[in-house]
Amino acid sequence: MAIVDLIMPKLGESIIEATVLKWNKNIGDAIQQDETVLEIATDKVDSEVPSTASGIISEILFNVNDVVPIGTVIAKIDTGSNGSTTIKSSATTIAAKEIEPATQELPEVPFVPASISIKPSGNGKFYSPLVLNIANSEGISLSELENIPGTGNEGRVSKKDLLQYVASKKSGVASAASVSNTIPASVVETTPKVVTAPIQPPSAVSYSSNVEIIEMDRMRKLIAKHMVDSKHISPHVTSFAEADVTNMVLWRDRVKKQFEKENNSKITFTPMFIECVTKVMKRFPFINASLDGDKIIVKKDYNIGMATALPSGNLVVPVIKGADMLNLIGLSKTVNGLADAARNNKLKPDDTANGTFTITNVGTFGSLMGTPIINQPQVAILAVGAIKKRPVVVETPEGDTIGIRHMMYLSLSYDHRIVDGSIGASFLTAVAKEFEKWDVNREW
16 A cells, blocks of 8 residues: 655745645545645635545545645545555544544644755754744844744744744843743842733723624735734835836837737736836846845846735735746736636636745726835835826927826835845836836837
């Protein structure tokens, strides 16, 4: 009898876990290779996990709503010829496994992104990328991190442990409590004791009678966590610029009918923006990067995420892979295909993975500008605002004049640990100029 482990697949550089939504197969069911075994969800997308082998489902290790680390064994498949006989003969044992809670604790499998190497500390402890990023941003050394008591699996330091330590340290009460586990008692006794008042639990929130209380859905909770984590990890700075996109508007108005007729795809502003942005990114390599401790990881692939609103109001960011290698037709078809898949909940895990830079079109909903939150582990995100016709000063060989132009505000939020103001502002200005010099007479 050959048993194959079904592993929770890697779902993207910044995703370390997924939630089990639904098992499509039960213990004892036959399964074909590439057939869907279960449905899962992350903060970016809901997806399906296919079987990696044909056989019989012999064991299911997690329940619906369980949060599972990437790389963990989630089920076992019997690929042997006598798999069905084994399942039938042990039906009582299987039923008991389904009813009784598992007594053996499953080991936690640390997620290791492609660009991040997680190494054990001197005392053999492992730390997640999130914990290391928070420690780095708060100026906490590895030796200090090793002295923080952990409440996670096998005593590991969790995000909650670290944030509590940081808060205590800032208030001046962290040292004795957190380091006493590793410092000899004789030393601890000579340390001045800090007496603090007990922390009072927050009082219950009361509501007036004229309210509606709505429980956040699973995706909204995950998005909220992702946004809070990003704000905590990256010191955000936002720069603004204005672009005259009249040539873009006139060109699109002129070609959109013929473009759709010849290419069976509508031309929107998004692929036009992406084409311009990728050209400029090559001149500013730190914009297309991420941070690993004190190492800057410069990406050579230009994978552009486009923030997309779902019918539910939630947000997802599908990624155009190798955007710099696609012409306008390829960009248009890829953008439209991903947007359609997002609206119909058909995105695959790979569709939201490995983004290196994100563009969000806040102008779609009428906003003139925005201050977007960085999509971790990226270091910058561009927001494009609504295009508005305004009277502006136009420079001509005959002198200045007032003209009606199509104007748009751009805003760039960037991680100040890597991108300084000079680089961020220069990149944004270059993007605005690239928009403005769009060739109104070009073909696609």
